[in-house]
Amino acid sequence: MKIAHLVSSQIFAGIEQHVYELSSSMSDVSDQVIICDESIHHHMSGMKTQSLSMGSRYSPLNTYKLIKFLNQNNISILHCHGAKASTIGKGIKIFSNIKVVSTIHGHKKNNNAFTNIDAVIGVNKLLVENIPKSTYIPNWFNPSHAGKRSSRIGPIIAIGRLEPVKGFDQLIKSWININENLEVIGSGPEEQSLNQLIHDLNLSDRIRIVTNCDYDSIEEKYKNASGLIVSSHREGGPRVVLEAINHEIPVLGSRVGIIPDLIPKECLSEPGNQESLQVLLEEMVPLLAQLNMEGIKAALIDHYSITNAAKQTKEIYETLLKAS
Structure with a gap:
């Protein structure tokens, strides 16, 4: 064959x-x-x-x-x-x-x-x-990743190509009342406009865009991330959710792709709805450290x-x- x-x-x-x-x-x-x-x-x-x-x-x-x-x-x-x-x-x-x-x-x-x-x-x-x-x-999840549990001492991360469908503009706007560090990891046509939005909202001390991270180096981010945010309007997967769960990183975000099959509804927002995303983040980001991902990871290994x-x-x- x-x-x-x-x-x-x-x-x-x-x-x-x-x-x-x-x-x-x-x-x-x-x-x-x-x-x-x-x-x-x-x-x-x-x-x-x-x-x-x-x-x-x-x-x-x-x-x-x-x-x-x-x-x-x-x-x-x-x-x-x-x-x-x-x-x-x-x-x-x-x-x-x-x-x-x-x-x-x-x-x-x-x-x-x-x-x-x-x-x-x-x-x-x-x-x-x-x-x-x-x-x-x-x-x-990435078969080359060891899947060691994140230390959760690093920033919250969001990963994806910098394009409108990923909803990173809504994520940035939703961060206005959150006093945690956020790294948006990716590259693409919206890089300049997203950086300008961060500047306009006076969020440069809390949000930064990281463009020099590829599939081989992303595991270093997973080792310390304290959470993953998915703000996409629509998704096929997304694969980053599987990789985060493999490292026992809590996931919050929009109800797209396979996310509702893996993540409790209390951790989900409506796709494309910035108000829904902001309410979710302001309620759940302070609780990320308390979220136990062991059971979800066990299901992940069995089925994904x-x-x-x-x-x-x-x-x-x-x-x-x-x-x-």
């Missing part, structure tokens, strides 16, 4: 990390290759990679080039990650007999990219509602591990190949 994973982004972020860890975990039971932009090859250490300049998702020439590569390498299944890659995968199905699997990593305006696919995986239950041939396989995800994904692959 030979599997090719297709990702279309030129940025190594959550989806790309997901693909790298999944393919690495499954490489002992099947041949794996990651088709990705050359600019992110160095993040895929130890894995076979292939560069294909895909350009437009609707290009017949690009579809032909990909089919040629898949056939020359005897690929059994093309596993597409995200909407653009899945649209390309639909073209592959039209012109070849290669089985196509798609994973939905986040909310989209419509699910057209994921129709007429042999199997669809969603990283939370809502993502695959009403999609035929779909399976819910949740994200997992890379081992479980790889096992379920392998079963989907095998079912498709048996049917053919």
